Amino acid sequence: MTGGPLVVFGDSLLDVDVEGAAERLCPDAPAPVVDVRAEHPRPGGAGLAALLAARDGAEVVLVSALAGDEQGRRLAGMLAGRVELIPLPLGGGTVCKTRVRAGGQTLVRLDSGDGRARRVGRPGGGPVRDDLLRERIAAVLAAAGAVLVSDYGHGVAELYRDLLGEVRAPLVWDPHPRGAAPVPGCSLVTPNEAEAGLLAAAPAADPREAARGLVGGLRAEAVAVTLGERGAVLARRDRDPILIAPPDPGPVRDTCGAGDRFAAAAAVALAHGAGAEEAVREAVAVSGRFVAAGAASAVRPAAAAAGERAPDPVARLRPAGGRLVATGGCFDLLHAGHVSLLRQARALGDALVVCVNSDASIRRLKGPGRPVVAEPDRVEVLSALGCVDAVVVFDEDTPAALIERLRPDVWVKGGDYTGRDLPEAEAVRRAGGEVVILPTLPGRSTTNIIAAARSAG
Structure with missing residues (x-):
């Protein structure tokens, strides 16, 4: 990294893959019986994006909300030593997404936890005050080589949206349907097709037109609408949108975490001085290799x-x-x-x-x-x-x-x-x-x- 660390700013989750074999049906219901063989926990959301960037060799600071429950401690332990963590308070329980898998396929996902980022209060109650924390976050953002907002709709980006609007480093915003709207002036916004439709005032059938419309609507320098195995459509101000296809397309079985991998790779490339097209090409290639290697299910902190x-x-x-x-x-x-x-x-x-x-x-x-x-x-x-x-x-x-x-x-x-x-x-x-x-x-x-x-x- 040059010019400062990558600051990942957003909502971290605990993801767990329960791996097993499904070779028979339950006798009292038309449902498979999964014989559990292993359980693989890993960070999700902003935590996964931060971990992947750190594994690529980037210096990473993660600003995220963590709870004091067992799942939150487990999540913090997987990030310790890999990233510098600036924890924010989380009201409620850690959001946990558990996938039950057999034969490389996900059978069901169980979601739990209702945590949402909240401001710091004075010990013993009283008026809310987070002046010192805001000063620290502002200093970290000012020193960043690039900033990635990994928004999963649990309040971190919304809580400090004003500080994100003052970022001068390259700013990548990975949006979420329940999250905050990207601040004006983002270097790159990275919605998938469904998210692009929700962000646009008038959703377009063609992803090229959707990307073009979002550049103006979000007042962003560039928008990359990700298309899964087809790559991404990149739109920039005063330029025609272009399709960037993966250089080595391969079979796709599991795409969990591909969006985080894409956004993190693009942010690191921008931090190293790449332009939007070069960053998106790098992100398409990196996320393609990530999916081919097993995607998030292959991540073992x-x-x-x-x-x-x-x-x-x-x-x-x-x-x-x-x-x-x-x-x-x-x-x-x-x-x-x-x-x-x-x-x-x-x-x-x-x-x-x-x-x-x-x-x-x-x-x-x-x-x-x-x-x-x-x-x-x-x-x-x-x-x-x-x-x-x-x-x-x-x-x-x-x-x-x-x-x-x-x-x-x-x-x-x-x-x-x-x-x-x-x-x-x-x-x-x-x-x-x-x-x-x-x-x-x-x-x-x-x-x-x-x-x-x-x-x-």
Whole structure:
């Protein structure tokens, strides 16, 4: 980022995916029975937009309202260490959206929580006063490299609309049907087709005409009406609208979070000096890759991933004096070499935890062409192996932080390492464990498999 952080300003939600298998019907109703296998929480709304921008390397400040309930604390924990959080008070309970999924499809969504942002009151009651908080927010907005308003209709944007109207940095406004109207002068407004129709005084059938009308109606510099897998229509002042299609269209199964991904990518691009067209082209490409990789369902915040499945075997072993073994890696295109290593590792103790690089971590380590297999599928395949007791996803470049939390007795790695070569070796020693290097099957590697497949093609 140049010239200051990205400030994400808006409503954060707690999203939870309950993943399972639906293979039979309920005997007393025509409804599927879902055998729950995992629960994956993550930030939603402004929290998701902030987390995604931070994972791209941006410095992010999130201004959002949080409640003091269990869901609010859970949400804050997933954001801690990733973004600088300026919490506002939330009246009511944390808004939580729970999707029950089976076979990669959402069967039902359960919404709970009635929270709405409110102003700060004096301790013990009395007239409402938030002068100090307003001063802090105004200072953060003044120092921003760009501002993204992620409005989900729960009051944050409406509460401080006057301060948002004074922003001089590039301002991206992602609107919501129940939210505040964008302030005049936005650099970019990013409604989807349905939201564009609601924003327009006279909805247009053609998204090009809708975008063109909104530029004038909202007094914005540019409007991008997002069209899902078709890309986005961009309209600017005194220019004809243009369609920006995704460069690599692929199959679409789940689009949850795509709007947040689009708006965050556009805001980061504008902060780096891009024009509206360049920013929207970047956002279309980024959000397309996001959807192809599993969309929001593939997002695993480190704090949540480390607590999803690993505590069970650890809790069982520690009181009984059991020996915990752990190993880590990408496990992209699982092959015989991986299985051999995991079986050998499991034989060294009483339970094996596999620490898996997230999709974002693999892209940083191996480039934009990897992973070949998305994170949910890699976790599912590893979990099905009889020698694996738990799978944990980490988003950092190394599993050092996760090792310090798990404190394994043995950390296993395959290959030609000496132990000292491992970046996580010091973390293992600090946790009181030992590093064991196991031999790998010759010639088996994901890189070789990919190369052979490309040659055969």
